[in-house]
Amino acid sequence: MVAISVSAAPANRQPSPSLLSLGDDGRQGNAFSVRPEISADGQVVAFISMASNLVTDARPGLNIYVRDVGLETTRLAYRDAGAIGAVDTDPTISGNGKVVALASTVGIGFHTSARQIVLVEGDERDVVSRNDDGDVSTGQSVTPSLSFNGRRVAFVAVAENLAPGCSERFSAIYLRDRATGTTRCLSVGKDGQPADGASLQPVISADGMFVAFRSAATNLVAGDTNGVDDVFVYSVGEATLRRVSVGADGAQAEGESSDPSISGDGTNIAFLSRAGNLDRRAMNGEYAVFVRDLSNSTTRLASVSSKGKAAETFSGQPRISADGRYVAFLSPSSVLAGKRSNGKRQIYRHDLSTGDTILVSRGHDALPGNGNSFQPAISANGQMMAFRSAASNLVKEDTNLTDDVFHITLPVSDR
Template sequence: MSKVRLVPLGVVLGAALSLTTVLAPVPSGAAPVPQPDPATARVSVSSGRAQANERSSSSSSSRTGRFVSFASRASNLVADDTNGVDDVFVRDRTTATTSRVSVSSTGVQGNAYSTGPATSGTGRYVAFISAASNLVPGDTNGVVDVFVRDRVASTTVRVSVPDGGGQGNDASTVPSISQDGRYVVFSSFASNLVPGDTNRFADLFVRDLRRGTTSRVSVPATGGQGNGPSGFSSSTISGDGRWVVFESTASNLVPGDTNDAPDVFLRDLRRAVTSRVSVSSTGAQGQGVSSDPAISADGRYAAFSSWSPSLVPGDTNGVEDVFVRDLATGVTRRVSVTAGGVQGDSSSYQPAISGDGRRVAFVSGASNLVPGDTNGTEDVFLVRWRAGTTTRLSVSAEGAQADSFSNDPSIDHRGRYVSFTSNATNLVPGDTNDMLDVFVAAADGAGGRPPSR
């Protein structure tokens, strides 16, 4: 899926990764032959498999997990990287090649940082934010914008632009992209992207790249505009571009919002309806902060994290948990639990949900979700909530637990591969750069051949 937990505006993260898989030599002109992957592999590496010489982070997977985009400050992942700032890269796990996408249509590197990638289903399109002013002509607003790179056509366009043309008059961030790359959702402080934007808050917008239109998402079903900021930390668009989940502190998006806390909302772009997601199975509103929204490809399931103890019965741990809401049946369940249903003994957050909604990757500092968790730090877990199983993914191919924290997961459509950032040095052999790295774990634990599409 294209969803990724994106860094706040102005924060530049990074992670350095080295893929341990080596592809067999391929005759010139022949199709690459996928080779077996280990259960855990490093992907923020150069095409020559050199580990990054600076930090890497913020990964996002394509539908099959073949393509993983990420941000890195490293200068040795591609040739001629001399700008000294974070760039956005894509790793093709099948051909074992790495390319830079935060460049102009003529291939010129950005003159300021780029980060926060979101990958389309095929991996052809990558949305990202950048402070660079030279990625497209006429970028003179001096703020962070949202861009999309077409990796096939080798073109870069700016998407955080007004409906009638021109450029935004304030910063934009946190993109999410539909499976076909047509729709891009993003948050913006700009007041000129749509007519009548007078609330002076960050709002959520969607850009239709086919029609060249921009519309506001974070609005009440009855019309008007939100009375609080929206989409400032993360948002996700469904595979077909119809549904958007987002975080907002606005109290007027739905009736009866009186909890005075950030909530997670769902916007049906086709029907122009806004509803609240962070509620119990009876429809009762939460009593704490809810955030980190993610949505399945078909728009049926939404995942989010919440501090509220009232969303499910028996929530007595007093920490942040991860929940999944079935938007068709209205059932909300807690998924950051052990295989036996025991609640975590520390916070869980940053969910990423598979295309069918059955698998959810998340970050947790809990030590009781799986046996033998004694590293005392945050790990990445995968729950198959229908099957009632919870596994830890941020481990080495041999099953050794990470010697430092892991976070920021992204999951492919089938839930087979999960990419994440880690500060650990023992997940793959030869990790000696002492930097944040980006890894991919096989959710079933056995590795296998990289995706061929």
């Protein structure tokens, strides 16, 4: 395998990414790496990999790793996951970079086919998909999201025993407070009855006070009559729900909305929608990226070029920086890539303050990535990002012919 070395880019041009899914010796992974999650300072990245050569004690199959960008070290996130037959998915990392959460079939004191939410902090292990009495969830628990310090954990579960207000009929959103040892159901109908549809994709704000999620339920808020999935946000302090996927005038979205991403203080929420009535520029029926500012009740289109022109095709996987300024997303749009477009899915970062949109999946040859890129993750100030890509031209000597995880440091503006 070829070791990768990356030199700094000249100051007068945008830097290109560096390969992150490496072993301590700089060796490229011998199989695919995906699903990066990044700490607030951009220095710690968790990811999933099938590679067997990143560390010496990995079990066969998928493992979850943590890469320290500054120290250039790679380690297993969860050594108990070395058990044969374990299934580990959905890694995420706290903003402070100290806590890793994942869904696993191997935990403390149980071994079950139902995945549970496991937190790893140093040498400590904690199963958090429990009720107030400490009983583990009776069903699957997946897709955790952590507050900055890892105290609060939002997750999805299909269970009958975790908290009042939810039932096992549909997947529901739960919030576990590790400090108080309590679990509450967030996706509860406005009348206190269980939600009448599935709820998914929870994301928690850095301060742990807001949780956004996607739901097909029609009884979470009054006036939900559009018959499609919407994005909602739960206020932990007020114990209230409000719908996020609405226009500036409060009108409900005319198309499906999903994939929320929340700023550190919970005031700005990025999401996908096919609705044509949220912004007049997005009327092609394709998924577009929007940002809802809850403090001033505005909804704006973010999947646009630096000239403000909307992507002519779909965009996806939005991620907003904790400071609420930058939105990362993917799109194969030729409007965004311009004359350099090659039809591949690229990663972009849009600046909500200046309107600038830059190509992130940019090769060492200054051309867009020659393979599809996915799953952007963004640091708190939007300067550092990680993403997955099949492109072979992002760094020199990328020879493993599979998806890798990349890291990049981008310019930020003080405007």
